[in-house]
Amino acid sequence: MENICQLLGIQYPIIQGAMANISRYQLVGAVSEAGGLGVIASGGMTANQLREQISEVKKMTQKPFAVNLMLQMKNIEELVEIIIEEKVPVVTTGAGIPKNFLPALHEAGVKVIPVIPNVKIAKKMEDLGVDAIIAEGQEAGGHIGQVSTLPLVRQVIRSVSIPVIAAGGIFDGAGMLAMEALGASGVQMGSLFLTSKECPIPDKFRKSVLQADETTTVVTGRRSGHPVRVLPNKMTETFIRLEYAGAPDEELMQLTEGSLYRAVYNDDVEEGSLMCGQSIGLITDSQSVSTIIQQVMAEYQEARTKLMKK
Incomplete structure (x- = not known):
């Protein structure tokens, strides 16, 4: 998974999922500072609000972070301008095709990574010239597609030549190793960070997630x-x-x-x-983002070592 780390300038191949109204600077800055790629969810924001979020992240870390763009937003052009002006290094996209904005973002040195739900769209994105794609299975929380993560990721990887980041129901280092075995260059995790100490959700919401299991959603x-x-x-x-x-x-x-x-x-x-996604059954307590990422990487190394011994 080193190639995605090199592409994005991050330490670990972990991208934080863009959770609408939740992935704000408190969480994003913590993830990036801990070695992953924090992602601001810009959906519903004004241009000034996005600029403020970017500014707050920059106060927390000098490491790379991203902004997620919901391409059907009415003020999408303004948001793209802010991203370019603020020199955000990475953009993830959803709810549309980034064709109209790709030239300007690439000219500004921004890496563009769409979230996709099937092989057909993955191929289309590769043809457009995006830098990588996030293949998200229906185990994920929020808006989902129709294909589960394992068959989606494997078929997308066999259909495109650009890096593929796996998403949907991935919770720990063993899951990350499984996605690597399929050929994924990295993983995106959203629900894993939902109950982190830095995640700005209120108490009842947090408690509901901690009490849920894999069958609850x-x-x-x-x-x-x-x-x-x-x-x-x-x-x-x-x-x-x-x-x-x-x-x-x-x-x-x-x-x-x-x-x-x-x-x-x-x-x-x-x-x-x-x-939230189906991986929440494995979330039992609230920990810091740094602790979460270190645990994921330790689990990844442990699972890899066990497999090599077999």
Whole structure:
């Protein structure tokens, strides 16, 4: 996995997942300072808010970090300008194709890494000239695709020649070694950092994650083609009931509008959207980002050594 470390200028092949409204400077700066790649989730931010987040990360670390761009944002052009002005070294993208912004970002020396859910899009991104891709399986939290991590990562790696970063349900060093065996150049982890001491989520949200297991999460939006993996609560119970009763998409959208904000900023664990992946069953306590990353790397080395002895 050394090639992704060299490409991004990081110590460990660990990218922190961009969790909307959660991946702010407190978490991002801690991940980058600990040797991974912290990623600011810019979705929903104004240009000034993004600039402030970037500034705060720079106060915490001189090491590389990234900004995630949701390409359907109305102010996407402004956000790209801020990234270029602030000399952010890496961008990850979602919810669209970065074709219109790729030349300007590359000219500014920014590495561009889209998150993709299938082989077809992976090939398209490679043809565009992106620097690497993140293949994210449906075990991940938040908005997901239809393919699980293992078959997705292996098929993407066999279909493209650029570095592939594996994501979705990866929690520890053994999981990272498994992805390396498939040919992945690195891993992206989101839920692993969700309960870290530096992660800016409120107490009830954090407690809900710590109490969950691998069977707890549910997926809403399958019918509409916009699946989202979350923890179950009153809001998801109502959503799923209405979804399978044939309720119109407009009614379902009204139900979820502002739900992530309610979870993150109001600590509303019943009507909010508690996005997290299936790996949460392995999360039992809250630790510092530095401790988490060191444990992952120690587990990776231990698992690798055991395999070499067999």
